[in-house]
Amino acid sequence: MNVMSVRRAEASRRAGGDRHERTVWPFAALVAAAGLVMLGYALLAQPGWLTGLTLTVCGTNPTAPHAVLLAGVLLMLAWGMARGRQTAWALALCLLAWSAAAELEAALAPSPAAPWRLAPLGFAIIGLWHGRSRFRVPLNATRLKQAAEISAFSVTAILVVGGGGLFMERSHFETPVSAPDIGRTVVSMAAANPGPAAFDGPAWQINGIALLSGGLVIVVTGWLLASAPAPRPAGRAQRAIVRAMVSHPDSETLAPFAMRYDKSYVFSADGRAAVSYRVLAGMAVAGGDPVGARESWPGAVEEYCTLVERSGWRPAVLGAGPDARLLWEERGMRSIGIGDEVIVDTGAFTLHGRSMRNVRQAVHRTERAGLVTEVIPERQLDPGLAGQLRRIHREWLGAAGREHGFAMNLDAMARGVHPDALVAVAMAPEGYAVAFQRYFPAAHAGRNAALSLDVMPRTPLSPNGVNERLIVDMIDYARSHGYPRISLNFAAFRPLLARARSSPESLTGAERATIRAIGLLDPLIQVDSLYRFNDKFQPGWNPRAVYIGSWFDLPRFAVAAFGLEFALPYDRRRTGRAVTAGDPGFEPLKGPAPVEAHRAVRH
Template sequence: MDMLVRRDRRRRIAALLTGAVGVLALLSAVLPPLRDRLETLIGLTPFLVPATAAGVTALAGCTLLVVARGLRRGSRLAWAAALVLLVVLTLLHLVKGIDWEEAVITAGVGAYLVTQRRAFPVLPSRAAAVRAVALSIGGALVAVFVAAAITVSFGGHRHHHYFGETAREAAGRLVGVDEARRVGVPAGVVPGLGPASSRVLPVVGVGLVCSALWLLFAPRRAPKLSRHDHERERERARHVVERWGGDTLAYFALRDDKDWFFTGSSVVAHSVRGDVCLVSPDPVGPPAEREAAWSDFREYAERNGWTVLVIGASETWLPVYERNGMRGVYLGDEAVLDCSAFTLQGGHMKSLRQAYNRVGRAGVTYSFHSPASLTPQLRAEMSALSVQSRRGEAERGFSMTLSRLADPADPDLLLTLAHQAVEGGSSRLVGFIQWVPAADVDGWSLDVMRRSTEEDLPSGIVDAMIIATAEHVRDAGQKGLGLNFAVLRTVVSGEQEGRVPEIARQVLTRLGSHSQMESLWRFNAKYDPAWRARFVVVDDLAQLATDGLAMARAEGLTGELPLISAIPRLGEQLQGVGTALLERLPGRTREDERDDDEDDDGGAAPGAAPTR
């Protein structure tokens, strides 16, 4: 474990130093050399040598910036490329102007890298190598063909008589080889293109090299399993979750878009998005295996060049992550309702009591099912209601949703169905909640809830379903219900005091997300729940922005990020993480909240559970 932390620290240092040397090379190339040193150098070599060395130095500096990314990912190929470039740069600094200061710094960074070989174990995959070669060859052929075609078409009589010869001259300039002198034109000029070619073609060549290196240094892609193998792995993970998965988020490890890493008796559910490996929930397995399981997974991620981001981490796992060199960032709180102590009595429960009674008077009753016992008709009604009430064309979420609705493959779920009696003695489905098992709270954890959007329905159906479920759980001898997640609850509620939380509240207000988050927090708070803090855990705080973007994509929130809104069509305005999480409160609007205070207490309708 300590070795993993040390290797990661060395990679971070190596990437920073290499990037700094790259920037230094660019600055040194564009700044004029010291006069006395240049005069000494010109006395020893032709003037063309330092001038050419300065240009090559700039190109090498640009390439080093790309290589630095590979070093941060632990690429062995990036390590080798960096050593070669640093050696070349050391010589170039001396040749272009006897810049011994830059040469010493560059050589020192190279010496450091020589001693850190073991910190770079990631090798490029065969697919990445094929893509890099295809890009290099294909791009070079296109560039040479275009340059030669322009030369022949617009070069007058200055081009070669044979297209092949002109193409060879263009290829030479692409890789920095000057052969144009042989046709009686100025040095560095491809016949027919003019002096611009000596600038454009080398830049295109460097661009192709950097692009190929970018592909080679990219982390490995996650292995793709067939549908059959993926389902088999999921069922294997299900056995682990059933045995050890007590956390309110543990069952969400079985989402269809996740992969599973097995070690010992534990499993780590994850999904690779680009170069970020998203882990959610915390690893599931025996408590005695926590350190070993996480260490094994970190080594697996390191071999593939992935950075690791844990979403929704619990406080009990934070020490394990921190001992691996990771940092936890507060994300919000999960509301957990104690059904054995929950009551509707008291003035602070007035809004819930009114909602429950109002829905009961409208003839709404509740039933509880397992997905395995649902009739095809009920399952079809749930699917139709879900499509009707959800926001957007597809379900969103990653860390706190299951991705399957009333699937017979999940027989241990609990479904709360709300039906309203209609004329003719029949009934219609007006709402449902899907719960996943959560042994740690001796009960269930909220997955998804939906209510009909028909205008003739009373407000408060979601609240009424939760209250009915709480009573059902209590009558069954169980205790807890995991409710919604309140993003940045302690910040939004004002529980955190100080300058930083105050600034955060002002920023959220300006971005339009404070009211969304506050609405979600207040929806939870009226149940008087216990709060469980959840965290995002990152490898490096410097990568929080890029890792956070990967998390937002997974949760389906990229259209609501403020910084992305500056890019056309990627987002209009931050609605906040709370907007998407409010999707778990379908149909509940500010009008609903006003209605809660407009109705007086009333008796429950026949068939509805009595108030408490």
């Protein structure tokens, strides 16, 4: 067994033991079962076979509104306990202690009842107290403040609206009532326990107040158990640190995209590596591998996992590369291969040979059209050209105009806020831009140095082949400026598509169905066409994967990932705009010495 296999086995054993120590499902299942008992008691017209279970849970036969309210609270607590929330554990323990105290009080009454419930309640309290260390998500201060505000507003509304409504209906009370009497009636109704029939008015008033109050209790409980809100994007100081890490020789090709203005960061304890992430739909999605010194990557991943657990989020990684996979697997995360990053070796690349015929023809086509290309640092773009590029980009994005991407795209197009960006521009003979591509340097020195493609917008006026021409000229630029690699697009499902082209008879039924689905969706997400475009450059393929904490997280991860990558409307953060050079207090980060514009005119 080699060293890597030993490390994997040890990581699996440690992750399995850690998951066992943190198991909370028995507690959550017990509370959920109690909630379902109460719900069934209320909805099934209080069947006799549930009476014994109801007495065990509640200690009495409650009214149907009471049973529904208690069921909602218990099911909410069960959900919170399944998520490891300390608040759910504390509330459940308080409910058990309260119920035990009531049982003890009944046992000490002048006409005592048999205290048979004390035994199961005692065992439940002891078990819950013994398992307290398994609940590791503390109460979030922001959620507590929001829950208090919701409670204050809702209680005031119920008292004012409910009390006012009953005052207007005061003639329906059996005996004359005062304002305090109406207040006590509202409070009694809000507790879903109106008591003796002292009011013969509309039944919907009593039921409505009880329903609103019960809903308020459940909403506030859910708010207290919710995960921490998504953090604000990182500030200028953190971004400056991460920008320096992107230049570190150990950073990989997706490192530049950590500089998106909507991302947050968590740093290793020594401050030499970081993980960039965003939170959407309760998923903390890390983009690519950590940035910075390779020996500090484990520390950054550990800090990220600690933050995710403490905040009540679910962990996920989008676009993990081979170099970081073991770090995520050591923490018990599950992987899904999603395709390959396209890597071109600039030193070995050539247009000669039959395999490059299509690219060569595309380049010649643009030469005959008189296109001229130029590579310019984004911070050196003149305002007129920058405006043209932004307009091309907006038209390319479509009607919504939202910037896409998360793991392999940056933002703030041609606004001077990413000083290291390089823009390859294709100019028509008349002097206006018809297409461009934006690249970012990663690991500015050493064998890992690379340029990573961001976007490649074009106008309908540009001739076919303009994208191939810009890539070829950018490869020439990278070769002459010390970048041995260029990272192009991402080829989703690349191994499957390659097999479908080379040996379609070897595909299984499920794989054929996947290929057909890709073909149907290709007009929207261009999976197959993008793979065929990339394959023309005879590149290398760097496998990328998704990591999630549990297979049960897959649906929620899909919601988060699609929102992040395609700027869907529920991604509210993306509806804002990135910081621009015209904003008050904006100061571009200092970059390396300006690079001369690289003009490529082919004859």
